[in-house]
Amino acid sequence: MGMKISINGESEIIIKRKKRGNKTKLASEQAQVIDSFGSKTRRCTLSFSKSIIEPMEIRTEGVFRPRMQDVETAYGISGDEILDMFHKFTSSEVIREATPSAIYTTTESKIEYIWEERGESPKMVVDVHTHPGGIAELSEEDRSTMKRIAHVFKEKMSGTKILFGVHAVSDEKEMGKRIKPEAMGNRIKWRSLTREHEIAFYDEYSRPLDVIIREP
Numbered sequence: 001m002g003m004k005i006s007i008n009g010e011s012e013i014i015i016k017r018k019k020r021g022n023k024t025k026l027a028s029e030q031a032q033v034i035d036s037f038g039s040k041t042r043r044c045t046l047s048f049s050k051s052i053i054e055p056m057e058i059r060t061e062g063v064f065r066p067r068m069q070d071v072e073t074a075y076g077i078s079g080d081e082i083l084d085m086f087h088k089f090t091s092s093e094v095i096r097e098a099t100p101s102a103i104y105t106t107t108e109s110k111i112e113y114i115w116e117e118r119g120e121s122p123k124m125v126v127d128v129h130t131h132p133g134g135i136a137e138l139s140e141e142d143r144s145t146m147k148r149i150a151h152v153f154k155e156k157m158s159g160t161k162i163l164f165g166v167h168a169v170s171d172e173k174e175m176g177k178r179i180k181p182e183a184m185g186n187r188i189k190w191r192s193l194t195r196e197h198e199i200a201f202y203d204e205y206s207r208p209l210d211v212i213i214r215e216p
Helices: 050-062 107-118 140-156
Strands: 002-008 012-018 045-049 074-079 083-087 095-098 102-106 124-132 161-169 179-184 187-191 196-202 210-214
Touching: 045 050, 050 074, 050 083, 050 124, 050 161, 050 187, 050 196, 050 210, 074 107, 083 107, 102 107, 107 124, 107 140, 124 140, 140 161, 179 210, 187 210
Parallel strands: 045 083, 045 210, 124 161
Antiparallel strands: 002 012, 012 102, 074 083, 074 124, 095 102, 161 196, 179 187, 187 196
C-alpha cells in the first residue's frame, strides 16, 4: 500500500494510498540525517505536552464509523518551545474529502485555522495525516511533496518552522487495557482501549526528529 500524492496549484494537497495485496510499499530506506554539506548532524528534538495526546487519539478515532471502512484524516499541532496546542482541522475548507485511501486538504485553510485558534504565528507547526490500518512511515511520494507543502506555510507564516507527522492507527481490536504514551526516537506509541497508535515525526527534508513528552 503506497502513496500517490499530487498538488493542485500550490496549496491543495491530494494524498492517495494504493493498496497492493495486504502489503505496504515503503521507501527503500529511511532518509539519513544530513545537513546541506552532506555530513551527519544531530537530530532535533521536539517537546510535546502530554495534554495533547488525548485530542490526537480522539480526532483520529472520531472519524471511524461502525461497520464502515476507516477513513483518513488530518490535524495540526503547534507551539513555541513546547508543542501544546491541537488543531482539529474539522472544517470542510481544510479537509475537502476523506476516504479509506485518499484525503484532500488545503494548506492555506490549515494556516487560517491555526491563526484563528492561536491568535498569532507559532514558532512550530506539525502537519499530521493519518494512515488507518497502515504504518507510521513516509513513502517516496510523501518525501517529494513535503518541501512544497512547507513552502506554502513559510510564505504565509514567516519564521514558523513546519514539520510533519504520520499517524498510524491499527484496525479495531477487542477491548483491552490502555497503554500510556511513550516516546521512542522519532515516535510516540500508545494504545487506546481498542486501537494501537504510532506517530512518526520528520522535518521537511524527511529527516527524523527525536521527541519527548512533557507533563502539562
